[in-house]
Amino acid sequence: MSGTKETVTRRDFLRIILTGVGACYAAAIGYPLWRYLISPAEQAKSLAAVKEVTLKDAHTLAAGSVLMFKFGSHPAMLIHHKDGSWVALDAVCTHLGCTVQYQPDRNVIHCNCHGGEYDAQTGKNISGPPPRPLRPYVVKVIEGGVLVSRV
Amino acid sequence: MKSKIDALWKWLDERLDLSQIIAFAQHKTVPQHKYSFWYYWGGISLFLFLVQALTGVLLLIYYRPGPEAFDSVRQITYEINFGWLIRSLHAWAANLMVASIFVHMFSVYFMKAYRAPREFGWWSGMLLLMISTVFGFSGYLLPMNELSYFATKVGLEIPTSMPIIGPLIGDIVRAGPEVSEYTLQRFFALHVVVLPALFVPILVFHLWLVQRNGMALPPSEEARPVQERKTIPFFPNFFMKDLAVWLITLNVLALLAVCFPWDLGVQADALKPAPLGIHPEWYFMSAFQILKVFGNLLPGDLGEAMGVGIFTLGIILWMLIPLYDPDSRSGERARHATYFGLLVLAGVIVLTIWGYAAL
Ligand code: FES
Numbered sequence A: 001m002s003g004t005k006e007t008v009t010r011r012d013f014l015r016i017i018l019t020g021v022g023a024c025y026a027a028a029i030g031y032p033l034w035r036y037l038i039s040p041a042e043q044a045k046s047l048a049a050v051k052e053v054t055l056k057d058a059h060t061l062a063a064g065s066v067l068m069f070k071f072g073s074h075p076a077m078l079i080h081h082k083d084g085s086w087v088a089l090d091a092v093c094t095h096l097g098c099t100v101q102y103q104p105d106r107n108v109i110h111c112n113c114h115g116g117e118y119d120a121q122t123g124k125n126i127s128g129p130p131p132r133p134l135r136p137y138v139v140k141v142i143e144g145g146v147l148v149s150r151v
Numbered sequence B: 001m002k003s004k005i006d007a008l009w010k011w012l013d014e015r016l017d018l019s020q021i022i023a024f025a026q027h028k029t030v031p032q033h034k035y036s037f038w039y040y041w042g043g044i045s046l047f048l049f050l051v052q053a054l055t056g057v058l059l060l061i062y063y064r065p066g067p068e069a070f071d072s073v074r075q076i077t078y079e080i081n082f083g084w085l086i087r088s089l090h091a092w093a094a095n096l097m098v099a100s101i102f103v104h105m106f107s108v109y110f111m112k113a114y115r116a117p118r119e120f121g122w123w124s125g126m127l128l129l130m131i132s133t134v135f136g137f138s139g140y141l142l143p144m145n146e147l148s149y150f151a152t153k154v155g156l157e158i159p160t161s162m163p164i165i166g167p168l169i170g171d172i173v174r175a176g177p178e179v180s181e182y183t184l185q186r187f188f189a190l191h192v193v194v195l196p197a198l199f200v201p202i203l204v205f206h207l208w209l210v211q212r213n214g215m216a217l218p219p220s221e222e223a224r225p226v227q228e229r230k231t232i233p234f235f236p237n238f239f240m241k242d243l244a245v246w247l248i249t250l251n252v253l254a255l256l257a258v259c260f261p262w263d264l265g266v267q268a269d270a271l272k273p274a275p276l277g278i279h280p281e282w283y284f285m286s287a288f289q290i291l292k293v294f295g296n297l298l299p300g301d302l303g304e305a306m307g308v309g310i311f312t313l314g315i316i317l318w319m320l321i322p323l324y325d326p327d328s329r330s331g332e333r334a335r336h337a338t339y340f341g342l343l344v345l346a347g348v349i350v351l352t353i354w355g356y357a358a359l
Helices: A002-037 A039-048 B002-016 B018-027 B036-062 B069-078 B083-110 B119-141 B146-160 B165-174 B181-213 B234-259 B282-297 B300-324 B332-357
Strands: A052-056 A065-071 A074-080 A086-090 A101-103 A108-110 A117-119 A125-127 A136-142 A145-149 B029-032 B230-233
Touching: A002 A039, A002 B036, A002 B083, A052 A065, A074 A145, B002 B018, B018 B234, B029 B036, B029 B234, B036 B069, B036 B083, B036 B181, B036 B234, B069 B083, B083 B119, B083 B234, B083 B282, B083 B332, B119 B146, B119 B181, B119 B282, B119 B300, B146 B165, B146 B282, B165 B181, B230 B234, B282 B300, B282 B332, B300 B332
Parallel strands: none
Antiparallel strands: A052 A145, A065 A074, A074 A086, A086 A136, A101 A108, A108 A117, A117 A125, A136 A145, B029 B230
């Protein structure tokens, strides 16, 4: 009687050990695999963590025109308005993520995907499907360029 | 809980005949004798091929052929998390796979497992080995570093200098007079599309034959009366042992890949002089050495042609061995086949060592 009992415990013990070893192998294979696959996403995240970018020579941008640039890995736009003011905004539509476009003749920001429009001074969504305004950046014209930073 | 699992099992079983498969696997037996050790090498080769398929797909995620080839391999090695590990595993497993196929081939040869009705197992296995070496040759170029560039250049020099078909090979395989981006691109296509498409169906055929014919008995076991032969069930006994061997293989591979990470090398530059010690991969070394010996022995094209001829003849003889030694229980012919096998094995080893010594 006690013999059978012992075999059962030994079996259970073996099962626990095997499960443990199996889990170790799964982790040893799974962890590098997962890190390998998310590598570009991680790099993009660390890029996105930037606080400011300097756009060299951007201070020469003509009034009434736009410069597209990347803030980290994120598309953004720098607009030099005809009244001389500078505005920097996210260039990713808040509706479904298309890249928006500045239309100097109408002085609005337009999205080609579903016709959303934003105010070119504030980034406020003024018509169409976009639910939120475009995020603004702080702009400072400096010696030899333009400094764009997070709010 | 238990009844739910039982119900699910029943549902699956009714549709997929799972219990039939299990019953079949339990009834299948594998012979057990003092040479049983050699039965595992086919399985090891298979395991390493699976590693190659997996790590190959992973490398494909970041590798870019074309002008950026070297740079993308540099990124994989230094910038992508664990990229160095995946690449090192792929390179090490490639070499181990060719090595274990060689062991498998020679053990099959000396156990005379090529005899009727297993001839197609021998032939399909030989095809798999040949495709594996082409895998190795084409994969070697992909990082486009100095070593791979010049080794490919030298390696292609031999077939392209053959009379008549040489120039054709140059145009088709090398895509011109020099190893270039075009060569790289077609080696890439070969390595990731054409060769797998050839390899996998032949492998399935090979495995199906193993299943159909069962494990071969070496002549010494065959000589025993049936009652005295020992067997073990395929499932779970042999299956578990196979799994254990795979685990050992995985550990050895991981150890090699981590302790000796594969070198990135220096970017290939056709205008820089070739570095010292350019030589083919070890599994081409014996063939390379034969060509060299004959090239030195006889003048010009004649020597090269002789070398290629002798080497090709050897391979053909080696492939035709099941026809020459169809079934004879340790009779005259069987002994001749063993001597021939020993001669080939010794020849390959001596030529390989000689090749390295003569570098
Ligand atoms: S994505 Fe811009 S309007 Fe829909």
